[in-house]
Amino acid sequence: MLTSPVTTAKRRARVRAPELVGRGWLNTGDKQVNLTDLRGKIVLLDFWTFCCINCLHVLDELRPLEEEFEDVLVTIGVHSPKFVHEADEQALRDAVERYEVHHPVLDDPELTTWQNYAVKAWPTLVLVDPEGYVVHVAAGEGHVEALRTIIKELSEEHDTKGTLHRGDGPYVPPPAPDTVLRFPAKAITTPNNTLLVSDSAHHSLVELDGETIVRRIGTGERGRQDGTQPTFSEPAGLTTIPQQVADRVGYHVVVADTVNHLLRGVNLDTGEVTTIAGTGEQWRDGDTDGDADKIDLTSPWDVAWWRNGVAIAMAGNHTLGFFDPVTRQVSRLAGTTVEGLNDGPKDEAFFAQTSGLAADGDRLWMVDSETSALRYLENGQVRSVIGEGLFSFGHRDGQADEALLQHPLGVTVLPDGSVAISDTYNGAIRRYDPATNEVSTIATGIAEPSDVVIADGELLVVASAGHRIEQLAANITKIIGDAHEVKRPPTDIAPGELELAVVFTPPTGSKLDDRYGPSTRLEITSSPPELILDGAGVGTNLSRTIKINNKITQGVLHVVAQAASCTDDPSVEHPACRLTRQDWGVPVRVTDTGPNRLPLMMGGMDEA
Template identity: 30%
Template structure:
């Protein structure tokens, strides 16, 4: 884009879901405006947001960040869904719902995330693309503001404010659950903590200070950031500490929290025998599975599944070429797309491949990755049936029962499905009939014939009796 080009007027007609009043680009002359085109379920957009918010704080007297959300799924065309996503991701900037892709098309955007930079005279200065655009953006914004100040064009008045928020509830965008015989563990994700609850919902302990950060310590003296997945074994509770790009371990006897994988910094390192697990920079661990002293980790940002041998602390890539792709075959050559939930079934590691809108199976004996149901990143939908017919929309969690059935949280369709083997190599998908609709079910657990459902956008946890189909709320109390 040329620096002499005026920005399209499509921005002025957007639905700003959290702004105080309407926003017009002409009213922002004298400031550098960053139009961030993003999607709340694109992991690269999510990884970029903290950097841009820090940049917005640094240039608070000269830069305006405007986050333009464009949908990938039908549910994301709703302004309420976009507003909740902004709250879940701690966005403190005005957020627009570009439901019909008008602004996206007007600016010629091709991929998430992309940033259009508008200078203090209201002209398009640059278009930057990709998760790593923040460094270039910081230099560019500084130069544009210096130039505007030298020409007496810079304004220093307040930027557009935001309003609204979520109701005060016991949980805020919960994102993970683990069960023992006497305890329920929940990721209170947007409050950066783990709650240990009694079967009646009483909160017994809190792990994590509640303030986002990355440090080890006991109970509330440790720092977590947007924890999303849990795995429990004996005295250890493992946490996918997504916002810190790390895996943590809670020693339940003492309450001590320590890091087992990741250095707390976003990166794309590959495991090597001579590199310690805690020095690796990784991207967005989302879910965990623990089996026979092997910890399986879904790395949404690296499009891979890793396995960590806990006694030796050795780490290896188990599946995924590292490219955002959708292909079957030998595990290290096959493609995954933002893998999330994990489960085990009959010698297979089952994967909720969220970005691929599919459920995948990795045969552990020979490392072959296959697709059980779902059609790929741009083939989302809502359909039951056999493997070829079934469609999902960003499934984020799954769990298997002792009878061989698999339950899937089809997150952006707002439903839970049951998958069952049909013949030697096929699976059938059927939506569970529930007495109420769900707002982004994002985590599942099972105990006997009770299925636990974490409803992220409603800030609630439910218990479903699989025999009677009765659905009850798990109430969290002090």
């Protein structure tokens, strides 16, 4: 018989939830929020950072849960930044608006609350009961059903005890802004010599002739309606397709409809929008190749016409996809779904939230935002030009192998063969010259540039956080800037034998699904590889003993875990099944005083 997470939590020593400490609060009317003020409410802490695609997925997953339990549940976002730019107060305010965060947010730039809750990954969810005790911890996406079950159990238990208080929470919506564009994402020129802009926060497309609005495609409501009154959900990448192909398929532009997990086609003659790829469900596991209307996509962020089809930056699972408009087939172009920076054959390459694409003949340029990298795919091989990995970034010009970016979102091939990089979190446009292998800075002081487009011989920049399109006044300079690293505090571990345990409890009413083989999988690697002397690699148990090198003082443990579970009801012929998966990159410090056990929470409570 399965034991629910709530019942399990009752049997173990109860842990009081630490107080919420940070620099300030958003979405509270400038009021401080304390956990003691929330006694009687079920509190869900969402540890997130606005660069993280998995965190953005969780924001969307939580919306229906927040609505369903609005009188008993208070969600609080704890913003724990990865990049320097994310620690900026205004940048966080912009992100909270951009992604329509409708709950209070604690600004925690020093990761104080993150450390107090021993968080190890973005995103992490912590559930606190009405009496102020931690009852459940989960890392990653896909935990809504488990949370729903636990919240129902907590509601019933504390309703009976008289410790549940219903009513409104501390959320206070900020004033509604009013600008023509709101967080535009990408732009292209059309065959009519107009500019088409994805107006992301307005959930629509805007066609401009100079500064004049020709038309708006989309009602402005969040949705996925086709036709001449279409709806989108945070659209981003755009690409035109050749006229001869457009004549066959009936649309001229392909749109990456990011939060809908769809590709949409736009007929520029009629303004009609059609769904051309994706089911509207987010890819979790399973087929990536097949009929376009049967394959799930995951946060397509950009698209580019390349080699007789549409290349797709599939930010949600760190891969590249490919769509053939004529045959209406989708396939995996490159990547394994492992997040990282690994070059080589395209089927073995690691990507990290690819967010910008640009075609140049047989070469497909891309920027990986999470590794702050400029890369390309050519002749079946992936090569990195700029970028050092998930934990290094900065603003530094010079030779490409020494240059640094900070979370770039756009890349554009210029007429002279060089490449313009929208270096988003540095607020800069950078230029890479393949002829000299040099990186320089063209412009700075731009509010989160996310794309560059060439129109009538001019360079135009999508200044996303500035809510406008700017003409670029190029002034090439050389900046010898600072190098940065992600400032998450390292976790102390002991040298020698270390038990690495991924904690996972199937949701109430479910069990691990071993009908088709092992239900769990654990992959452990490290940077540097010499950190682990024995025990690295892939296995089927969620707990493993590895041997840590006592000659290495610090490094990163890379852990990928997954567990398949299904509802445990023998009367149901087809049980509901789900795959829970989480990636961790855990900075560690090897010290004789460190513990010899490292628990990582994928879902549940640690019983050790």
